Amino acid sequence: MSLMNCNMYFLFVALVCGLSSVNAQSLLDELDKVQSDAHPYELATFKSSRISLGHSTETLKKGVLEIGSRSRFWNIPNSDIQSFVADKMSTRLSLEYGISNRLTFGVGGTTLDGIFDMFLKYKMVRQRKHGFPFSITLLQSGSYQSERTSLADIHRSDDFADRLAFTTQLLLSKKVTSQFSLQFSPTLVHRNSSVFEEDPENHFALGMGGRYKVGGHVSIVSEYYHLFNPLESRDTYNAFSLGVNWELSDVMLQFQLTNTRNLVEDAFITQTPNNFNFNDGNLVFGFTGIFILHLHNGLKK
Amino acid sequence: MITGIINTNVDVSDRYITRQGQVTFFSYTNVENIEAKNNQVLSVIDFSKNEIAISMLMKAFVFKKALMREHFNESYIESDLYPKATLEGIILDFDPANREDQTKIVKGKITIRGITKEVEIKTKITFQEQKYIFSGDFELTVKDFEIKIPSVLAPNIAKNISVQFKFEYEPYEL
Incomplete structure (x- = not known):
């Protein structure tokens, strides 16, 4: 007791x-x-669905329709053309829609070479603050080149099937700090046909991209695609871009200095005909404007 | 004896807590209305000293428009640097034994983005089903917390943000 x-x-x-x-x-x-962490995932690894040239791991939120206009401007060296701003331009107009927070569907048409493309993009894993250290997104896109190219055409015939190309990407990103995000994008480009036998039908590339947030709404981005087995029949160069993204509420503007003229993955990864430098004709100025429409209002989970 | 125990319970279990407090904020302008809700706000009251503390994660706010959460956390609040908003204060002239509906002033310090402001918030207090319910609304000035808004977006975001809150406090069980 x-x-x-x-x-x-x-x-x-x-x-x-x-x-x-x-x-x-x-x-x-x-x-x-x-206190328990209400939202353990990293937010805004990249703010837009593209880093600069290629796709980022970000997908559109459910019910969001993105209206996009992506343009490239460049000069023809030693030309007599007296054109306004630039001799040549190419624009991809696109509609992209968030079917769910993880799944995005998009279609687009590019003026250069008349390329029509569509893609599906699925966010498989989201990076956690304390947990899985990467975001992983899968991209599958297909494109149809409706016109003979300005340069020598790479496709065998005018048959529909011969003018198709497919791009598969495994996008891996990491928000390293609150300012800095990094992405690696192993890429497979398959072209349905080639004119020359020595050209590979399957290309392997590795994309590397980064974003550095310099202010509340401004970030500097850069992207590079290394192509392991380029075309044999002609000289091509790896795609590079240095850009500034301006991230406002429903509008995003991206500015690029790049060597790529086309905007669809298979085209700019495997068929960029010029290197990145400041010579006339090689330097391409890019401008992207994105407008977001919300078709699904209500408090988001 | 029994009443004695109950009484001491009321007095001794001085702490009441909520894990699902609701805080909603609104920004109304001609251009755009923004609304965000956080219903995972933590708060505790120590009725022995009438002290109150509130803590909420900025990331837990959900918005009507997609992307707003990203912008709010990344561009405005910088929640990686300042994950929480907090309030520490006292309830003035409050007697927890008085269970009638009443309105009291909560005086304290509110901290957002690491910047602390003194506030006095008029709070309606009711008692229902063993819960103290605190509710009310007040305004905060965006400028006070040094939140940078780019000039092109200045028309979209109100200078004063109205905040509504509702907390249902239950006895704190250790």
Whole structure:
């Protein structure tokens, strides 16, 4: 009995000590202990569905329709053309829609070479603050080149099937710090036909891209695609871009200095005919404007 | 004796807590209405000293428009640097034993983005089913918390943000 009393006494002392030590801290400190992380995922690894040239791991949110206009401007060296701003331009107009928060579907048409493309993009894994360290997104796109190219055409015939190309990408990104995000994009480009036998039908490439947030709404981006087995029949160069993204509410503007003239993955990864430098004709200026329409309103989960 | 125990329970279990407090904020302008809701707000009251503390994660706010959450956290609040908004204060002239509907002032310090402001918030207090329910609304000035808004978006975001809250406090069980 006395032992039990003794135990009770100790319990009481322990409780009092425990309580007083709790009292010694502020109520806020106490709340810190109970706080659970409501949203354990990293937000905004990239703000837009494209880093600069190619896709980022970001997908559109459910019910969001993205209206996009992506343009490239460049000059023809030593030409007599007196054109306004630039000698040549190419624009991809696109509609992209978030079927769910993870799945995006998009279609687009490019003026250069009359390329029509569509893609499906699925976000498989989201990076967690304390947990899985990467985001993984899968992209499958297909494109149809409806016109003979300005340069020598790479497709065998005018048959529909011969003018198709497919791009598969495994996009892996990591938000390293709150300012800096990095992405690696192993890429497979399959072209349905080639004019020259020595040209591979399957190309392997590795994309590398980064975003550095310099202000609340401005980030600097760069992207590079290394092609492991380029075309044999002609000289091509790896795609590179240096750009600034301006991220506003429903509008995003992207500016690029690049060597790529086309905007669809298979074309700019495997068929960029010029290197990146500041010579006339090689330097391409890119401008992207994206407008977001919300077709699905209501508090998001 | 029994009433004595109950009474002491009321007095001794001084702490009441909520894990699902609701905070909603609104920004109304001619151009755009923005609404966001956080229903996972933590708060605790120590009725022995009438002290109150509130803590909420900025990332837990959900918006009507997609992308707003990204913009809010990344471009405005910078929730990677300042993940929480907090309030520490006292309820003035409040007697927890008085369970009638009443309106009291909560005086304290609110901290958003690491910047602390003194506030006095008029709060309606009711008691229902063993819960103290605190509710009310107040305004915050965007400028006070040094939130940078690009000039092109200045018409879209109100200078004063109205905040509504509702907390249902239950006895804190250790």
